[in-house]
Amino acid sequence: AQRVTQPEKLLSVFKGAPVELKCNYSYSGSPELFWYVQYSRQRLQLLLRHISRESIKGFTADLNKGETSFHLKKPFAQEEDSAMYYCALSGNRSGGSNYKLTFGKGTLLTVNP
Amino acid sequence: DAGITQSPRHKVTETGTPVTLRCHQTENHRYMYWYRQDPGHGLRLIHYSYGVKDTDKGEVSDGYSVSRSKTEDFLLTLESATSSQTSVYFCAIMSGSSYNEQFFGPGTRLTVL
Numbered sequence: 260a261q262r263v264t265q266p267e268k269l270l271s272v273f274k275g276a277p278v279e280l281k282c283n284y285s286y287s288g289s290p291e292l293f294w295y296v297q298y299s300r301q302r303l304q305l306l307l308r309h310i311s312r313e314s315i316k317g318f319t320a321d322l323n324k325g326e327t328s329f330h331l332k333k334p335f336a337q338e339e340d341s342a343m344y345y346c347a348l349s350g351n352r353s354g355g356s357n358y359k360l361t362f363g364k365g366t367l368l369t370v371n372p
Numbered sequence: 373d374a375g376i377t378q379s380p381r382h383k384v385t386e387t388g389t390p391v392t393l394r395c396h397q398t399e400n401h402r403y404m405y406w407y408r409q410d411p412g413h414g415l416r417l418i419h420y421s422y423g424v425k426d427t428d429k430g431e432v433s434d435g436y437s438v439s440r441s442k443t444e445d446f447l448l449t450l451e452s453a454t455s456s457q458t459s460v461y462f463c464a465i466m467s468g469s470s471y472n473e474q475f476f477g478p479g480t481r482l483t484v485l
Contacts, residue, residue, distance in 0.1 A: 268412075291472050303415075303462065303476040310471060345414060349472035358403055358422065358466060359430075360474055364414035 261286045263348050265363035272336050273371050280331040280366045282320075282346030290348045292329040293360070294320055297343040306331075306344070316340070336370045343367050375399045376477040378463050384483045391450040393480050395463030397443075403466035404446040405474065406430075406438060408459040415462065421446055453484045 262285040272278050284290060294306040307315045309322040309329060320331045329346060346363040375398035385391050395404060406418040407430075417430030419438040427438050435457060439447045450457055463477040 265414075293473055302478045303464075305473055305475065308471055308473055358472060359405075359417060359420065360472065362415040364412065 261290070261348055261350065261361045263346050263361050263363035265344075265346055265366050267366045268364070269367050269369070271369045271371060274338055275335050278333050278336045278340070278368065278370075280344050280346075280368065282329045282331065282363060284327050284329065284346075284348050286327075286348060286350065288350055290350060292320075292322055293347045293349075294318070294329075294331050295345040295347060295362075297345070297365075299342070303345065336368075338370045338372060341368055341370045376463060376465055376475060378461075378477040378480050380480060381478065382481045384485065385453055386485050387454055388452050391453050391482065391484075393448045393461055393463075393482070395446045395448070395477055397446075397465050399465075400443055401465040401467070402443075404440065405464040405466075406436075406446065406448045407462045407464065408432065408457075409462060409479075410459050418448065418461075450482075453482075455484050458482060458484045 264283045266281050292309040295303045296306045297303045307313050318333045320329050322329050343365050345365045347360045349360050377396045379394045403422055405420040407415045409415050416432045418432055418436050419430055421427045421440045424440055437449045461480045464474040466474050
């Protein structure tokens, strides 16, 4: 079974402060991990995927297989980063058609001025 | 937005009435999904489809049925709506890339009185 845990429901930081949103997962194979962002009353948008090792809007996330974590980080938070963030996991397609995403319950980030 | 639309965007209905939500995509994606989003629960998969007339249950499928008679349309039906089905419903498609990422529709806010 695959599981995603986001331990913080709420996270509040000040503008310019570093931010880290935690994500831990449970999966027996090689997972694909994603971060999605949802701004107020909008659709979910893909923020980044671990396999691309990209940086979007200043956010990065590193897959740590030893700790089974995929924490999202940004060195200097901005007010426009305030949103709900979801971590999601999918199994590897080559491992036998796992075409579903399992989502964590989300962390609501508030960046205060 | 990956060519995904949902209708209606908002609906208020009464307990016991049938409700059908529509998801429409324009890019011929094979995989389509219905989620519900609730505070404290994140996103939970209701049903998904892997082709025309091919559907399967997700983790919260009780009280819901789906149909997919055309590639572009995936319908979610609440046969007899209950107040516990008050939620925001999101449709998603899986991209055609080598990743298992999904792209989401704008959501339907359903209130069952």
